[in-house]
Structure formats: structure tokens, C-alpha cells
Amino acid sequence: MRVTIYDIAKKAKVGIGTVSRVFNDHPSVSETTRKRVTQVAKRLNYHPHPYARGLARNRTNSILAVIPFFTTFFFVEVLRGVQASLGERDYDLVLYGVNDPEQVSASVKRNALRGRADGVLFFSMKTPKEFLGPNAQRTAMVLVDAHHKNFDSIYVDNVAGAAAATQHLIKLGHRKIGMLSANLESPPARQRLDGFLKAMHENDLEVKPEYVRASTSSTLDGFTKETGAELMKEFLVMGSAAPTALFVSSDVQAAGALQALAQAGVSCPKDMALVGFDDIELASYLQLTTMRQPMYEMGSLAVEMLFGRMNDPNAVPREERFMPELVIRTSCGAARPAQSD
Amino acid sequence: MRVTIYDIAKKAKVGIGTVSRVFNDHPSVSETTRKRVTQVAKRLNYHPHPYARGLARNRTNSILAVIPFFTTFFFVEVLRGVQASLGERDYDLVLYGVNDPEQVSASVKRNALRGRADGVLFFSMKTPKEFLGPNAQRTAMVLVDAHHKNFDSIYVDNVAGAAAATQHLIKLGHRKIGMLSANLESPPARQRLDGFLKAMHENDLEVKPEYVRASTSSTLDGFTKETGAELMKEFLVMGSAAPTALFVSSDVQAAGALQALAQAGVSCPKDMALVGFDDIELASYLQLTTMRQPMYEMGSLAVEMLFGRMNDPNAVPREERFMPELVIRTSCGAARPAQSD
């Protein structure tokens, strides 16, 4: 049988209220009683029942994270940040991984709405309609790697990041710079293109239309290895008219592009320099220069913001923008210290 | 205010018991009442409170997964499998990622013992002492990628897998085959070495002592990129006396080894063939031939087994061994259809 507050109360010869107060660090318990209760509790190996507690307090002490599974590395890093923040607060993490955005609504129904969690973290996805509109949910929620004016959100500055990546290539002396992009219907892809164009214009560099190639694939908005390889091949057939450097809208695509290059016998930094975006784990193995997204930090901040929202449901939506950081490896051709990474 | 069973009962002009029965698919509710209740519930947007339900039923409808964060890809794949199985049963997943095994005990205390979950899935870690001994926990538990005689467990046949990998190299004509191993204190590393030796002996091939090099690192038991690179360098200084092929105890190490090879200007399949183990995401990018662990399947089966255990706490411990599967890419030098993977 489970040890309850009543067992403790009886053995310690106090009332149940006192036991409860001890376990909630309520100030008005004398030192002696507190000690007695604590000892009895330890002896009986008592642990408060989280569900009973949740029911009585009307909160669950857990939050729900809805994350797309396909963002593998992002996923894990961000989760580490989330959990670090959560652990400090004695909150638990309920995870709902979705394979495609269609599943989101089901998840929202099954969990948040049903009072499973005190707050929801939404990752890399469009805000589901359940949360919009007048009679929408009022669960605390923070969007990560996504944005909507009605909600707290955390995201990376794609425009500035892409501009920085491009700037780096320019600084290395490249003039014929192209961009290998994902599907431009996706906002991040669009923003990264904007950043690229911005940097090019600011440096008075021409951007030939054929130097910008975007995927039209709808699987994962074209953020795949396959589109990277395909588009790279298109660049390669241009021969000497091809750009000497490319900004690639994601590391995953850059990986595909690198494969296409290797297959064609084109040397990577020498004949074609590459800069990616995201700094997924793979990037370090491929020695890919890229823009690092501070994923751990974003996860951690997301939790902070969620608690802020839970404490003050009516605050104005807060936005936090992270600046991606240039990680120089060898794929851009920049000289760098010979050490592994 | 939250909509409760009482609101529904009142509006539908039935008793609360009936409402509850409707939501639990209890057979003894007439079709008409059922319909009426369902309609009212939908109209009021009622959802049963999971914690109240959990308290009354004495179960949580959620399970806890304790997974080491550092197994990135494994982590995500296995989680997908877990979730797929869980979703079918209307169970939720509480995640506890640990950065190092020391944290495990804390997690166990905070969660399982406190009745947070109906069962626990333990991944890739030594069984914590809280679960052993006479007055141990009696929470349902399944070990994945780990083993202990007292518990249900799921793991991969490291010996057979390693033997298959080695066999593959032998079949490709290699005779001077070595092994690049992780720290042999780790059981998986040990088992993979055993498999390697077994295959060699069965084929009457000599294994020179200097052809087996194991890491002594304690960080992650030597399953790191760094040890892969270091040990590969040791092989390279052997010059023409070096093996022509290596079985590497993990893909992560193989990635490091590949880097060392590239740095030394040694061509991978041609001068040194490699077969790894795990088939992490990276492997496909690196075109690494490797032994695939069926991670999704293991996650999914883990849930099945956990439910089995929950239903029958006294069944004898069940063990399921998965056979890793050879995934042929280019690092082993085997001819293969020219298609990307």
C-alpha cells in the first residue's frame, strides 16, 4: 500500500495539515515538529503523490513540449536546454513528438486541453488553429523557432544570420556567390534568401538570377539532403560560369551538396566554397562552415518565458531573437588552426 | 472555470456515474443516454481531467523514459518508436534525459517512486541500485540497450553483429583485418571484440595483437570521434604492415577514423576499408558501411514489453535480442548500386 499523509500524521502524532505544510515548506511549522515529520516520512519512505497534489493545487507541475521528430539534432539540443531549466523548478517534461504537422492538433487535444500540463512549448511549427481565434485555448504557450504576434516567441534572426554567412564569403574574396535555397514558401528559407541578397547588395555585388536556386519540394519544405544534391548538380553543369561559393540554406542541404561535389570530383573549399546554416551535429563531422543556432540556450530560455507567461497570462507577447554565430570550419576555405572540432 | 462531470450530468439530466461510464466506454449505458451525454460534452468542450482520473483509478496513464542525452540519434529514433506505441494506448510520455549516469538516481526518486508514471523505460544505462536489492522498487521497468537478469530487457546482439561485420570484410577478400575498439571495460565494446575474434577464428585468420587497438578513455567509454582518430593514427604509422580493413566498434569512432584517414591522404575504401556499428544518421552521410541497430523497433517493442510487465508484474523476466543488420555503403569497398542513401 502507498504511504500517505495520514500514515505520516498518525506516526508523527500530528495532523495531516501539518504534514502537508512540512512538505510545502510552509513557514508556520515549528522546527521540532518539522524535524519529527521529516524523520517519520523518511523512515516510511514517503513521497507525495504528484497527481493528488496536482488535483488539489490545480496545477500539474509539468509542461508539454511539442517537437517535430525530423529535426533530430535540433530536437535533442533544445530538449537538453528545456530540461535543465525545468529540473531547477521541479517540473516534469511531457514530450509529444510529431512526425508531421497534421498530428499537432491531436496532440493539443489529448494533452494541453485536457489539463495535462501547465504550459506548452511549441517547436518549429505553425501555430495550430486551436490556439487562435476568439474562443481559443488560454493555456500558457511559447513558440520556439516560430513566430506569431499573439504569442511569446523565440527565434533566430535568419536575415542577419544569412547576411553574416554571405559576408564571410565575400570577405574571403569571393565575388561570384550563389545561394542554394530550400522551398521559398517556408518563411525561414525566404528570410535566409533575404539576408543573402541584403549582404550582396550592400557590397555592390551582382546576383545573377541563375545563381539563386531554390527547391520546390514540399517534403520538409525542401530542407533535405536530396534537394541539396540536386540543386548542386544544377550549379555544376554551369561549368566555369558557376559561382565559386555558395551560401546553403541549411546544413542538411549542404551535406547533400557536398556529396554531389565529391561525386563530380569537384574539390570543396578550392573549387566551390560552402557555408551552411544551423550547425547540426553533422556539420562538425563534415567540416562545414555554418551559422550556429544556440539551441540549448533557446530551449532554456523557452522555459523561462513559459513560466513568465504562466505567472502573468496577460502580459504583452514577448519576442526574443537570437543571433546565429558563424562557426568557421574548412568548407568555406578560410584558413583556420589545424585542430579538430 | 473548468467543465466537470457534474456540469455534464446536470445539462444532460443524468447522474455523474453515467457520465463517467460514457467516457469509459462502459457497456451498461443505453444508446440514447450515451448519445445525449456525448453531445452535451462536445457542446461544452468537456475533457476529463487526467489527474483526477489518475487519482481515482490509481494509475497515471503515462510512462517515464530515462534516456542519456548523448546518444543523440539513437535517442530520437528510439523515442519515435516509443511514442508510436504509446499513442495507440492513450498513454503519455514523460521524458527524463540524463547527461550522465549519476543523475539517474535523482530522476528515479523524483518520478517513478513518486508515482508519476506507471512504468519506466531505462535506456543504455546500468540498472540503478534503487531497483535492486530486497526492498527495491516494484515499479514496472524495461531495460533497453542494457541487460540485467532480474528485468525485462531488449538489446542488440553485439557478438553476432560484430561477427557479421567482420565476415563481410572477409568476404570482400581482406585478410589483414584489424579492430578499432572502444574501452573494453564497456560490455558492448567487449562483446563486439568477441564477435570480431569469433569471425576471424572461424575463418582461420590470424589476429595479430597489434591489429586490435582499444581506447582506454573513460569519457563515454571511448565511444568518441577522438578515440577513433587517435587509434586510426596508430594504425597508420604501421605503414605497409597496417591492416587493409578495420572493424570499428561504433560509427562515431569511424567518423573520427575517417577524418584521420583523410588528413593522412589515405583513401578510404581503397587503402583502408572500414565497417562501423550503429548506423547513426551520420553514417549515411559519410557513406559508412555499418551494422544497423533497429532503434525504432526497439523503442516500440520496449513499450509492448512494459505493458506486458505492468499487466503481469510477476512474470519471469523476458529478454529480446535484436539482430543488427548489415548496411552496405562505400566505406567497405563493396560494389554497390550507384544511388544515394
Added chain:
DNA sequence: GTAAATTGTGGAAGCGCTTCCAAGATCCTC
């Protein structure tokens, strides 16, 4: 010394559900 504030404590009520028991309706069976 008394009145008033302070401190510590017990336990009833209530969180939203499930489940069991009692009982009213309806249906058979002979």
C-alpha cells in the same frame, strides 16, 4: 495584570474523477 497580537496546529471541505452498491425499469419464463 489584562487585552491584543502572534505562532502553531488540527481537520473539514474540496479538487474531478471512478466504482460500488442499491434500486427502479424492463423483459422473460412458465
Added chain:
DNA sequence: GAGGATCTTGGAAGCGCTTCCACAATTTAC
């Protein structure tokens, strides 16, 4: 048509906790 079996149903009790109110025991102020 009576007695029994079968369906449905209502609602009290109970899951393990928090919290509020009442009150006793001190302490403080005058």
C-alpha cells in the same frame, strides 16, 4: 400474471493532497 433475471441508472465514498478556518498556546504591549 407473478417471480426472477437483466438493463440502466443515481450518487456516496474514496483516491491523496492543499487550504482555509477555528482555536489553543504563547508572546508582546500597555
